Amino acid sequence: MKKINVGKKILSENEKYAFENILFLAEQKKLCLNMISSPGSGKTTILTRTISELKNKIKIGVIEGDIQTDIDAERIRATEAPVVQINTNGACHLSAAQISAALKKLPVEDLNLIFIENVGNLVCPSAFELGENGKIVVLSVAEGDDKPAKYPAIFAKSKVLLVNKIDLLSGGQVDFDIERVKVDARRLNKGIEIFPISAKTGEGMADWYDWLIKSVEKK
């Protein structure tokens, strides 16, 4: 019986669209960031706060990936940022073909920065390039400080690690050694930028905004 290398074939089809997206974003000189995390790490709250607080500096659009519902897209829409919803109907990651279609629905020419909020999953989205300029991994302190060691792929591939919900550390109810996370993440990825933040209280967000503004200016 012939063996078929299924993983490679799917990736190659995906890579074709990813390459198209890379070319399109380069021509348009737009920054596109692919935000990846487990469910409930706070991706949407980070985005809504970032969009609102930077609205006079950079114009942000969002491609919102969810398995089901448009709960998150509605939250983004409330900021008045343009948003395109993708429902994967069970699939565990966004594909480059979906991003290609979504980019055609966004008013890209009016934007400086496009965020892709991937499906909540720390594993699968890391294997599918979407043509983005960089990945942003979000880890909530409630998830524990062993995650870079246990889920290395996404930490190895990301430009930025946002350690979110640091407000929970002040109550003493969450055990989380941020130094361990920094050491483990930088062992996988020497150049990764790490910003401890609370998207709820705003703590630490200024450094993240500076990084975003500088990254947009470089395009």
Add this chain to the structure above:
Amino acid sequence: MKKINVGKKILSENEKYAFENILFLAEQKKLCLNMISSPGSGKTTILTRTISELKNKIKIGVIEGDIQTDIDAERIRATEAPVVQINTNGACHLSAAQISAALKKLPVEDLNLIFIENVGNLVCPSAFELGENGKIVVLSVAEGDDKPAKYPAIFAKSKVLLVNKIDLLSGGQVDFDIERVKVDARRLNKGIEIFPISAKTGEGMADWYDWLIKSVEKK
């Protein structure tokens, strides 16, 4: 070019092993539960506390699934429960073939209950039957109360929902409406048992233990 229905083929191969596991567990009259959640919801802490507190009542073994590392297996081993580690090396779920091999390494005849701790992923493991008698989904309150609506598959398929880290609610730092979770989970799955617990403080664990003991007695 011929189209190949890849998803179905993989599931069918998996189902063959799952069926073998079902038969094996039925012959042995052992309860096997497949624990599924996002990374960092507290699966391992739930297991170590459950094993320790029930050690005079039921004998528990664990099949420990991780993408990388044996951090969790070491924590289980410290309870003196038998444990078999599976490293998926990047794969996002455990397969029934892996469970079949792991069952051969456990002293099944000496056990009442076998827990499978699946890879931390709320999406993919729900699609792969392992031959278990039931799925246990764990949701930490830090992940938010919209998760049954946004990730319905695993809530629809589970026998039990453990809502973990309820100790975080007392500090007032986490917004989480447990009634919303109960309504949404029961809309997907009328018979699902829901136990709010803190594996850290022990709150609520007694009801979970009662359910486990009764389920073992039924085998």
